[in-house]
Amino acid sequence: MRKASAVGNLQAFMTQTLTRYEQYTSDFDSLEGAEQPEWLRDIRAAAWERFLAVGLPTARRGNEPYKYTNVAPIAGAELALASDGDGELSVDELRQIAPVHDGGARLVFIDGRYSDGLSDVRSVANGISVSSLADAIESGNGAVSGHLGQYADVEEDGFIALNTAFISDGAFIEVEENASVESPLHLVFVSTDGAQTVSHPRVLVVAGRGSSATIVESYVGVPGNRCLTNSVAEIVLEDDATLDHYRLLMESEDAFHVGVARVHQGANSKYNSKVFERQVGLGRFDLYTSIDGENASCDLKGLYFTSGRQHMDNYININHEKPFCRSRLLYKGILDGRSRAVFGGTVYVQPGAIKTDSHQEDKNLVLSPYAEVDSKPSLFIYADDVKCGHGATAGNIDLDTVFYMRSRGIDLETASRLLIYGFASEIIDTVGDDYLREYLEGLFLDSLPSYKFEF
Structure with missing residues (x-):
């Protein structure tokens, strides 16, 4: 009887899983028919196989990265791939929902697809190359085939696997060696009023040796839009490169948003991240930076404000792999209503990473007796002669x-x-x-x- 019951439960689970991901399967099959280079087809196929094996991270037991965030509402929604060209906006309408202005270089994406009419690359500075990821793939750019999919590991997470399986468009930025680009480049990802849709934006940034640049990455949407943005960014800093990276989340209060960023740093590089999160129904940002060169540093700051019944999860991790490196992490939250915020993350100091100087802190201002914050900073230190600390506070x-x-x-x-x-x-x-x-x-x-x- 137990065996029969177990088989019945397994069949029910498989039926439920197939139903849940039926739309993803249909959309993936349609995308597979498009013309694409063999190397990309292989990456996408492996990611799709991984996604089918693990699905989205809905398990409550043994699922530490999602311990305080339930993504069942995302997994249970029937979300169709957003169509090409849906919901085109005017420039004036774009200005009302995103921090864009005349004279600033920008690449705009509507539901994950590049919009030539809203983008403005006329003022892109010398020393930096920008294009849609689709154009960069079609042109056979060696930097794309050499870096795409190398840092965001599909084995880590079902959302990464799903995004990678649906790679088709996004932003590609390459900063030339020793170039110093002062004017910010703005990437704007707009979710329109197409309900029950999903987009999978991809960003690839390669900062050459000795270069410096500033990138602003904004996710915006129209009110009432209940969709999922599942984004992945891969950022590579070669030796002596500096990158200032701003990330703004300002989508609909009914929207789902899962963002992943994977950063790889060479020797003497400097990665400065500033994250601002204001509008989303259920949101998560997963940032991991690998400090893989001596004397490199990262400075990660964030500010989130939740209200109503919003839920925002920041999962921030730093991996010190080489000696003589420095990291600073400071996230601050303001919580109102019945909202909930989650901060989790770890600083790893690997064997041999001596003279590491690292500190992480999460501070929260709780304005309502019904709001809740779960904060869990942690350290794993496997080297001697280091200076590390962490802390978390919450209160009025x-x-x-x-x-x-x-x-x-x-x-x-x-x-x-x-x-x-x-x-x-x-x-x-x-x-x-x-x-x-x-x-x-x-x-x-x-x-x-x-x-x-x-x-």
Whole structure:
């Protein structure tokens, strides 16, 4: 009887799985018929095989990376691949939902597909090559075939496997050796009002030896859009390269978003990441940087603001593989309503990575008694002679701070907003581009609730 029951349960599970991924299967079969180079076909086929084997990470037991984030709503949704050209916007409409302005170089993607009409590459600086990933693949660019799929491992995660299986378009950026590019390049990924759809944007950045550049990666959407954006970025910094990387998440409050970034750093390289997350229903950002060269450094900062019933998960990991390297991680969250935030991540110090200097910290300002944050920073140290630390805090602002401002004639609501913004400004003030910093100041100030600290 037990054996029969087990067989019945297995058949039910298989039927449920096939039904759940039937749309993905149909869309993958359609995409397979498109013309593509053999090396890409092999990458996509292996990723699809892996996805069918593991599916999406819905298991609750033994699934540590997703311990506090349930992706069952994503796995259970019937999401069709967004069609080419759906929901084209005007430039004026784009300006209303994304931080774009005249004179700034940008590549725009609608539901994962490159939009020539909304993009503007006329002002791209010398020393940097930009194109859609589809064009770069078609042209036979050796940097694409040499790097694509080499850092985001499909064995890690079902979302990475699914994105890789559906590689077709995205952004390709290559910074020439010793080039210094001052003007930011903006990548804008727009989710339109196509309900129950999924897009799989892919970003590949190769920063040549001794180069420096700034990239802004924005994910935006129209209100009420219930779709999934499943993005993967692979970023390579060769020796002595510097990259400032901004990532903005401002999609619909009904949307799903899963973002993955894999960074590989050479010797003396500097990777500076700043993440800002404001609008999403269920969101997750998975960043992993591998410091694989001596004297390299990374500085990872993030600011997230959740309200209503939003859920935001940041999973940030740093792997120190070589000696004499430095890493700093500071994420800050503001939680309101019945929202939930998750911060998890690990700093690994591998054997031989002596003189590592690393610190990670997650700070949260909880404005509502119904909001919840789960924070779990950790360290795994396998080398001697290192300097490492980590910490996490969550709470409200103390009475003495509010009393001090009230004693200066500031009313309670204004004092409350100023204190909340002061908490956020530690991250916003580090933004180097004036236009982007002002945009973020307005975005977060407008988001602040009419809140009064009460004790």
